[in-house]
Amino acid sequence: MVGKFSSTFAVFTVAVFISSLDYINTNPAIATGYDPLEICIENCALCKKMLGAWFEGPLCAESCIKYKGKLVPECEDYASIAPFLNKL
Template identity: 30%
Template sequence: MHSSVLLLYLSLALISRAFASDTDYDPYADLDDTFDSYTMEENMSICVVACAKCHDMLGDVFDHMKCARFCIRRKGRTIPDCHNARTVRRFLQLDYFKKHSSRSHISCTLR
């Protein structure tokens, strides 16, 4: 989301709370919570998109569904980098070639 959308969202939240019947309302009390949840959702989205890109780059050896579930479970805090083996190794299906190879040797094509 763009910063203008975030600003609009926060403004609407503040306005709607200002018209509530609560007279002790502090308009900035829950501002940080709103921003944190927005950042978490944005990070989760970035993480899931990164999983799809890694699947495009690495092919069926990369389990993008497992990666996406990991993103959601970790709330987007760990975003996979397709060029860094440490961040994608847990999503590699190393037995994929055994299951899908009709020959005794492993052959793969670059995408």
């Protein structure tokens, strides 16, 4: 009984692994490469959703364009979003 369970589990694990490889190979982000400008702008939008009126989204996006995505804001890192916060 234990042997049958182990072999079934092994087959299942291999099947999941193979299907995940297929997903990795067809993932558009991996297929097209890493675009820091796109990631920067997406993070600006995410921070705007999280912080609302406290966060200056357009200013963040302008910074992404100006620095070509080299300064990516992280919504939970105060130092990276401090320039885009307002006091309301």
